[in-house]
Amino acid sequence: MKEPQTSSARRFLVRFRDDGRASVNTIVALSLPVVIGAVGLAFDLNRGYGQRVMNQRVADMAALATAMEYQRDDAIDIDAVAGMIAVANGLQGASVDATLLTDYPEAGDSAIEVTVSRPIPFMLASVLGFSGSYTVSADSAAIVSSTAQYAAPCFLALDAGGASLVVNGGASINAPNCSVAAIGDLDQKGQSIAASDIISGSGSITLNSGSLVANTLRYGGSLNVPQWNSALPPAKDRHNVATALADPWASNTELGAAVAQIGDADPLPALSDPVTPNGKDFDFSSSPNAAAAPYRVGSGKNYVLPAGTYNIKKFSVGGDIHVTFASGSVITISGGFANGGGSTVDFGDSDVYVKGGFDTGSGGVTIGDGVLWIGSGTASFKGTNTKGDGDVVINGDVALGGGHYLTMGAGDHAFKSLTLGGGGNMLLGDGDLTVLEGIKINGNSELNAGDGEYNIGASKQGYAIKLEGSARLFMGDGAFSAHGDIDTQGGSGIVFGETNNHYIKGDLKIAGSAFFGPGRYTIDGDFENGTGGTTWPQTSTLNGEQYGAAGAGYDMAGRDVSFIASGTLKLAGGAKTKLLAASKSVLGGEIATLLFHSDTTSKASWTGGSNNVFGGAVHLPGTEVSMTGGNSTNGGGTCFMLIAGKIKAAGGAVAGSACVSSDGSSSGSGKTAVKLVK
Incomplete structure (x- = not known):
């Protein structure tokens, strides 16, 4: 009678165990340091994760506190303020760096970014040969001011090329509560451009003479200013960002329907002569003819005709x-x-x-x-x-x-x-x-x-x-x-x-x-x-x-x-x-x-010295408007808006508008609520 196969297999395994015991012990012995090292590395990495959580908490608090202090006084040492906040929150031996970001998180915004870094030394992971330490960092940012919603333009040049809006000579544009803007280049060579915001959407702003007075300058290209001229907003209010500008009347259906009526008029009727039957001559005079004589009053100068058809x-x-x-x-x-x-x-x-x-x-x-x-x-x-x-x-x-x-x-x-x-x-x-x-x-x-x-x-x-x-x-x-x-x-x-x-x-x-x-x-x-x-x-x-x-x-x-x-x-x-x-x-x-x-x-x-008070929009999207010779055009206390292909003012011309931006968060006005944005 044969033995079951399972019994034979069991005896084989027993013999293998007895014959290879020394080799298995060797493998286990060699693997033990690796296992211990892996556990140590996991332990050290977990320490780093815990440190990062603390760094992030401290970075958030430091960013908020530093932003509030900067909003109160923009001359403070933001690195020092952020460092003190870190120490006050129990973080020792860390590197704390604060940076003022412009055009973040949106164009025209500014924010305080705080980065907190701390070295974590290796401990149990040294079994695997790790030595020294590794750095754990966390950063956070809090908004300081927001000018993303710039004032709506009341002077807007739609041309995207050079010299889109130019002020020359003794000319000036004054629009304190709205923007002066051009899609292309904006050149100030005159007396003054004063506005809530001065914008070159995709071009450059050039200040040759006179002044630029605004809450912000925004330009997609470059800002060109001679060293001797400081009559412009400070650096913190200059934003090298593209601004999307568009013709607000471009797709207006009411305007489109009105343009379609150019050339219309009521048709003229035809006039004709009346129908007058043949009749006799009537000669009313001192010697009347036969037809008129019967109506003479006596022999005088008066003739009276009764009601009838004549x-x-x-x-x-x-x-x-x-x-x-x-x-x-x-x-x-x-x-x-x-x-x-x-x-x-x-x-x-x-x-x-x-x-x-x-x-x-x-x-x-x-x-x-x-x-x-x-x-x-x-x-x-x-x-x-x-x-x-x-x-x-x-x-x-x-x-x-x-x-x-x-x-x-x-x-x-x-x-x-x-x-x-x-x-x-x-x-x-x-x-x-x-x-x-x-x-x-x-x-x-x-x-x-x-x-x-x-x-x-x-x-x-x-x-x-x-x-x-x-x-x-x-x-x-x-x-x-x-x-x-x-x-x-x-x-x-x-x-x-x-x-x-x-x-x-x-x-x-x-x-x-x-x-x-x-x-x-x-x-x-x-x-x-x-x-x-x-x-x-x-x-x-x-x-x-x-x-x-x-x-x-x-x-x-x-x-x-x-x-x-x-x-x-x-x-x-x-x-x-x-x-x-x-x-x-x-x-x-x-x-x-x-x-x-x-x-x-x-x-x-x-x-020619024309003096104009315009209330409303003058819309000439394909036209170069040239204001010269002492021309004065303004809103007279009302909202005047000029939208043209190009706008040029020279020779003492003065243009102005009392438009107030409909946007409640017009640039440069009021305080922005401090909040985390990163």
């Missing part, structure tokens, strides 16, 4: 004759109307239709309530002329001069063209005003129109409205379209009424005085302000109404306005301007805080 071919009145129609008449004239010298004609409250020309003579005419429709040809109103309520269509050129007057009541008024000069004056009541081929006023003449829709076409010379000399144009509230330039000369005055959007298909060139009613002004051309005129307020000689009280003391004024143009903004002469943007947007009208916008790349020159 179809007249040629209507002529001799000298010193007086003709009166009873109200309720319908009068058609197919061959023209001519009034003699010293004569008067009173049409009563009648409907009057005329072709073949209309000449009131020196005595003028009186037309009551009703329709007045004059066809093509020249309509000449001399003397004093009045028209009551009712629609008026004159499909001809209307000229008033030589001290003549034309007054019309409420109703729609449409003319081919209007020319006033030499003291000629026109007063129109409420109702739409349409002029197909422009309005021209000069020589101390005035056109005063009431509330209604205004639609003014262009003359052959390209202007829709032209004011010369001491001309005055006062317009009421209502929709406004001009299909050509608006051009006013020195000494003139113009008032725009209130409406959501004033459409101007041409340049707006103001050399006289102008008052802009609330609303948006959409200009397909340049906006230019020149030499100035008579300051506001002004009083109409026709209705006694005062205009422009809100712009008292200024040549050009407006409130709650936004200007959207295809061309540039030019300011010159000695004009005094006060234009204020609206605080709230109106649907289809003015845009909140936006005063002027254009995408043009043409240069904008602000010069």
Whole structure:
């Protein structure tokens, strides 16, 4: 019988044990120091871990305490303060180093970093050959000040290249509560730049002359300052960091919709001649013809016509004759109307239709309530002329001069063209005003129109409205379209009424005085302000109404306005301007805080001693704005913001803003709470 295999295996192991006992003992003996050394190394490393925990606790307390002391007095020895805190917390034989970090943890911040190091000698690990000691370190940082939220720019140059924002000569920019910033280089060669923060986003700041006054300087490139010039913030307030600057209006949908309307205007209607049936000539004179004779009062100079329908071919009145129609008449004239010298004609409250020309003579005419429709040809109103309520269509050129007057009541008024000069004056009541081929006023003449829709076409010379000399144009509230330039000369005055959007298909060139009613002004051309005129307020000689009280003391004024143009903004002469943007947007009208916008790349020159108070943003992202020649542009106590491709000030120009950053943690103001940031 065979033995079980398990018994054979057991006997083999027993023999092996007996035969190899000495060799196993040798291996165990040799391994024992290694085992002891490994245990010792673990023991020593555990001692180091315990020391690191203590170092970290001490570093945290030292960083906080040193930061608070530094915030109180930035002249302290931060190494000494940190060392005393370490000793006070029972840490002996340690190395304690404190460092002031700038632009940590964020650009513009500063912090105190404390590093605590202590050597740990090897003990049991020496069995493995370790000798001496190893160093255990821990560090911590506490924030001292934070300027990461710099003040929002109120002067911002968007060009990323050289000379993005430059101040030269005796020029200065003063914006104490907001930033002066450029994406590219910022060069100070003038008198002063004073701001909450002065920023070159990705470029360099150069101080050649004058001063830089700010809570902080921030620059992505370099800071270039001659050794002799110390008129800039101290080193601790200079931050060599890139700052992300962007156009705040770049993606504004409200602005985009407004720009899309440049070139729009209400269409001009077509004017036509009235229908005038054939009739007989009427000759009212000292020797009347057969048609007129029956209406003569005796043998005198007076003619009286009862109410009725009169179809007249040629209507002529001799000298010193007086003709009166009873109200309720319908009068058609197919061959023209001519009034003699010293004569008067009173049409009563009648409907009057005329072709073949209309000449009131020196005595003028009186037309009551009703329709007045004059066809093509020249309509000449001399003397004093009045028209009551009712629609008026004159499909001809209307000229008033030589001290003549034309007054019309409420109703729609449409003319081919209007020319006033030499003291000629026109007063129109409420109702739409349409002029197909422009309005021209000069020589101390005035056109005063009431509330209604205004639609003014262009003359052959390209202007829709032209004011010369001491001309005055006062317009009421209502929709406004001009299909050509608006051009006013020195000494003139113009008032725009209130409406959501004033459409101007041409340049707006103001050399006289102008008052802009609330609303948006959409200009397909340049906006230019020149030499100035008579300051506001002004009083109409026709209705006694005062205009422009809100712009008292200024040549050009407006409130709650936004200007959207295809061309540039030019300011010159000695004009005094006060234009204020609206605080709230109106649907289809003015845009909140936006005063002027254009995408043009043409240069904008602000010069010639012009004095401007702008409230709101002037947004010219593709334009170089040049302020020279004594130009002064500021917010007048309001928030003025200039955003342009490039900004250059020279020759005594002064620019300023009272904008206050909306950011509650504006740079350089207040104390930052001390806290651990590492």
